[in-house]
């Protein structure tokens with residue numbers, strides 16, 4: 135079977151899977167498309183789960199990416215609540231849990247399986263009743279049910295999800311302590327200057343932040359711990375705790391099928407795995423970018439990579455995926471917007487924005503601007519995106535000069 139008549143099976147009905155399915159239809163793919171998800175929900179956006187969905191400001195229906203009828207209308211077979219349990223590469227079919235119609239044949243198979251929260255090694259699985267991780271609607275619903283003013287929340291992990299959870303909990307009147315094992319919060323993803331900004335923001339809102347401290351043990355019943363003991367002997371009591379300590383890519387299906395995996399399904403610039411009929415996109419895929427193999431956990435990447443793959447499947451002459459990554463995070467009244475990838479940066483220049491409280495941190499690698507964190511500073515974010523796309527290079531000296539007008543560049 136050739137080109138646009140091929141049968142496409144997508145495993146994972148999330149952000150990337152749905153973007154791929156709809157893009158394929160938009161650009162003229164005629165063959166069958168099956169979008170198979172293990173969750174019971176149609177594809178939805180996850181960012182609000184640690185933001186307005188958790189505060190109750192956003193209804194569940196607003197999370198869904200498409201209206202209910204959109205899948206039928208586009209001729210996309212949406213299969214929900216059915217995990218794919220295996221890939222039979224020789225017969226080009228996937229196996230589904232459940233008795234009804236338990237397999238789908240494919241010409242093209244796309245893995246868009248996302249990831250799962252990393253679990254604390256020293257706790258039982260399933261987690262105790264008052265300890266949470268956050269990835270899906272069900273996690274957020276359970277957590278929301280135990281968010282009540284005055285309760286003591288321990289957040290473990292000072293990455294974006296942990297910080298967002300701390301903010302949302304404070305806004306709802308919980309007492310929040312955040313602990314980070316690394317020397318500082320945001321250590322993996324942002325510069326010290328950006329971390330300083332958010333530490334100050336959270337501390338000002340009454341969050342107690344402890345950095346460079348590891349958990350040595352727990353106190354209380356195994357099914358409902360009541361405190362952690364830190365390596366320095368300090369005890370922190372809590373009513374509930376949430377771990378935001380990173381994501382493990384869902385690559386077991388791929389590795390069991392013999393595809394090359396290494397901290398994610400390994401793909402090339404066209405999303406191709408080590409089997410020419412199988413592709414991977416989104417959080418589960420590790421792709422070549424900026425001279426390295428990376429996984430990019432963001433909505434923008436999930437969509438952009440999926441759409442790039444759709445284009446490639448319909449028009450194989452497209453060039454390799456070369457995105458301009460961007461990301462955002464909302465904490466209290468602060469909107470952080472990030473353009474570019476700050477990997478391997480060698481210096482950072484901070485600029486104050488025109489509004490009070492607005493600030494941008496510009497990352498340079500050997501004098502070349504590679505990324506920007508903009509806090510309440512949409513203008514700097516837009517400029518950074520524009521300059522990165524056009525490969526325009528403000529120097530660190532220009533950026534460091536408060537009198538220099540970026541708009542004139």
Ligand code: FAD
Nearest residue numbers: 146148149150172180181217218248416417431432433436
């Ligand atoms: P997902 O959207 O996770 O979809 C994967 C789907 O595959 C899941 O539904 C999963 O159940 C399913 N699946 C897995 N295995 C199987 C199987 N064997 N069979 C069938 N189905 C399977 N990004 C931003 O850019 N900005 C933000 O502010 C932001 N905030 C976030 C906040 C939270 C709380 C979370 C969890 C994520 C946030 N992200 C944010 C990240 C963003 O949501 C992800 O990068 C994006 O969802 C990745 O899309 P994906 O399709 O690869 O994975």
